[in-house]
Amino acid sequence: MLTRADQPERDEHAERLRAFIVEGEYAPGDRIPPERQLIEMLGVSRAALRRALDFLERDGVIWRHVGKGTFVSYGATEGASEDAFAGLGHHLTPYRMMRARICIEPAIAREAVMNASREALTKISAAAERARKASSWLQYERHDDQFHRAIAEAADNALLLALFDSLNRVRREVAWGSVTRSDTRPPRQHPSFTEHDAICAAIEAHDADAAFRAMRNHLQSVASRLFEEH
Numbered sequence: 001m002l003t004r005a006d007q008p009e010r011d012e013h014a015e016r017l018r019a020f021i022v023e024g025e026y027a028p029g030d031r032i033p034p035e036r037q038l039i040e041m042l043g044v045s046r047a048a049l050r051r052a053l054d055f056l057e058r059d060g061v062i063w064r065h066v067g068k069g070t071f072v073s074y075g076a077t078e079g080a081s082e083d084a085f086a087g088l089g090h091h092l093t094p095y096r097m098m099r100a101r102i103c104i105e106p107a108i109a110r111e112a113v114m115n116a117s118r119e120a121l122t123k124i125s126a127a128a129e130r131a132r133k134a135s136s137w138l139q140y141e142r143h144d145d146q147f148h149r150a151i152a153e154a155a156d157n158a159l160l161l162a163l164f165d166s167l168n169r170v171r172r173e174v175a176w177g178s179v180t181r182s183d184t185r186p187p188r189q190h191p192s193f194t195e196h197d198a199i200c201a202a203i204e205a206h207d208a209d210a211a212f213r214a215m216r217n218h219l220q221s222v223a224s225r226l227f228e229e230h
Helices: 012-023 035-042 046-057 094-115 118-134 137-154 159-173 192-202 206-230
Strands: 062-065 069-072
Touching: 012 035, 012 046, 035 046, 035 118, 046 062, 046 137, 062 137, 094 137, 094 159, 094 206, 118 137, 118 192, 137 159, 137 192, 192 206
Parallel strands: none
Antiparallel strands: 062 069
């Protein structure tokens, strides 16, 4: 079993929220209204809004800070033509995409050790736990995305977060091909679970070198499973 990037899903409520951010001229770093107000302003249910927020967070449009609110990400409102990474994924093989992740994300994990707040650590652990309890592969992949982005947020560096978001957008453009799975959800012994735990433990222990190694080992493990099955 492996983690792969699916093609971006469409969600009408996410698109409405994205339009709300653009039309409201929210700038990078601005906080958008709290959920209660957004529900009234957009005329959506709480469940639909939270799903939309999850979609936009995965796409790097917003980021959420526990206890402070939801903020617009840097570069989120720029046009696609202004994005130097736009369309790059169509020119990358899955192998080169994974090599890029192996180069970049371990360094981000190291930075997370140096700068993570208690709230950030809680968010990382919660995402790992949600991934472990996922009832489907799609749900697992969403929580896995959130886990990796929570680590990028914990690094507390706007440039690194923007780089991670750009990397993530490119990852979704790469043609990964189809994956045949014998189960409807990740098995209890899915390797990524223990790999996530190792990353969490290293960050919580403030061990920068261990966090770097744990993230690198995790991504190399994912790459190994990906290319063994293709």
